[in-house]
Amino acid sequence: MHDIRLIRETPDAFDAALARRGIAPVSSEVLAIDEGRRARIAAAEAALAERNAASREVGAAKAKGDDAEFQRLRALVAEKKDEIARLEAEAGAADGALRETLMGIANLPYDDVPDGADESGNVEVRRWGTPRSFEGKPLEHYEIPGAKAGFDFEAAGRLSGARFVVLRGGLVRVHRALAQFMLDTHVDKHGLTEMWTPVLVRDEAMVGTGQLPKFAEDSYQTTNGWWLVPTSEVTLTNLLAGEIVDGASLPRRMTAHTQCFRSEAGSAGKDTAGMLRQHQFEKVEMVSITRPEESRDEQERMVGCAEAILQGLGLPYRVVMLCTGDMGFSARRTYDLEVWLPGQDTYREISSVSDCGDFQARRMNARFRREEGARPEFVHTLNGSGLAVGRTLIAVLENGQQADGSISLPEALHPYLGGRTRLTPTGELA
Structure with a gap:
């Protein structure tokens, strides 16, 4: 399996190495899956931070007797919990898709391997x-x-x-x-x-x-x-x-x-x-x-x-x-x-x-x-x-x-x- 960081840092070189084996470019496909996965992970982390902040404010609103704010914050915590679960599931699916894609890509030849079709x-x-x-x-x-x-x-x-x-x-x-x-x-x-x-x-x-x-x-x-x-x-x-x-x-x-x-x-x-x-x-x-x-x-x-x-x-x-x-x-x-x-x-x-x-x-x-x-x-x-x-x-x-x-x-x-x-x-x- 390949190191995703290598593909992120040198996509053109990765595709060029695969081309020596007669394999079509795949870096754009891999990076699209990777970017979607990372975006969902980042969104889940942001939603978690919002949920944690709202959870801390729930107690303060209740102590002040501000029932409207208390209910709003409780609803926000529940909403963020559902959002986090959805984003984590999507990130997990994207991670599986990335791994499956990487698993299907052949190894890269060393520089001293002769080029040839067969x-x-x-x-x-x-x-x-x-x-x-x-x-x-x-x-x-x-x-x-x-x-x-x-x-x-x-x-x-x-x-x-x-x-x-x-x-x-x-x-x-x-x-x-x-x-x-x-x-x-x-x-x-x-x-x-x-x-x-x-x-x-x-x-x-x-x-x-x-x-x-x-x-x-x-x-x-x-x-x-x-x-x-x-x-x-x-x-x-x-x-x-x-x-x-x-x-x-x-x-x-x-x-x-x-x-x-x-x-x-x-x-x-x-x-x-x-x-x-x-x-x-x-x-x-x-x-x-x-x-x-x-x-x-x-x-x-x-x-x-x-x-x-x-x-x-x-x-x-x-x-x-x-x-x-x-x-x-x-x-x-x-x-x-x-x-x-x-x-x-x-x-x-x-x-x-x-x-x-x-x-x-x-x-x-x-x-x-x-x-x-x-x-x-x-x-x-x-x-x-x-x-x-x-x-x-x-x-x-x-x-x-x-x-x-x-x-x-x-x-x-x-x-x-x-x-x-x-x-x-x-x-x-x-």
Whole structure:
């Protein structure tokens, strides 16, 4: 959410920043609501002062025996009481309208974010690794013999419909090993604190991280009002909602492995084959909470954490900075990591690492004090995938495929697989 004072003081600059994201000017609409709200608050305060003054004079009029003045003042007090109630109700309605409007406005990009209307405006920062050569055209993950036996899309369709998958046998163990490798790396090497959090949350948590109110159709809601989390960014970030923490405790760096749920609204016809785009998937998430001046360096550190997973698995990838038109709603700057998928002959997103500034913190009122007695300030929040487990599995399968249909597995996973090093052409670990 945005600071209304920023919009009051620099409306043109605010609109110009939104224009970089392709969003029409909104400052005049916001300020009109704000001015109406402030006018009603001022009128209510003036009416309260008049009522208080009249209340003080009632006793004096009664003591003088001036019944006419006594009745006039009593009527004035009652009138002002009704007027105050009306003005406060109107101010409350205007405050709600202002908050709802601000809640629907995307975050402002940092100055160093490249301008662009869509993903074509993204800027490549660096690459790591060299895609290997294959004899013939490499297969996509669901076509490789060594993996094919472990995928059952038909059974998943009978159980749940499209965009679900049943995994079995050795493939499940590789999937589980990947998640464990990610967690162990983040905890043991990167110093993140492992958390375990719910996958069902209230409205307030989804509002806090920006999924609500604008993007309700992208998530699933239960009949009793809970939301299934699209990522544990929601729960990890909201751990500080409504809190004022000691600045000395920052940064807080957390990771969690959870099931995630997305409706994939608007993705009809995209990535329908295989398990690239699913309604239910697993992800190891990273969240950092920092002081404002630390968030830029923290974002670079988080990108490095995600890169370390890909490097540890020997998977070629590239890092791109998203342009203004391709960033998520809550982000001020985002780096995407895109892993090489030989079956598709292209790089595909496997992690997004975003600096949200104080945007989410304002929505959830998450603050810190630099020292005892200091004025509370909003924290900065950052989140990133470290990594999406299913997409990492896809990358491991496609990059490790062999001519005989077997799949060579990354050395980093061998300890998690009991020393087994590959999937045979029939899908067994060996």
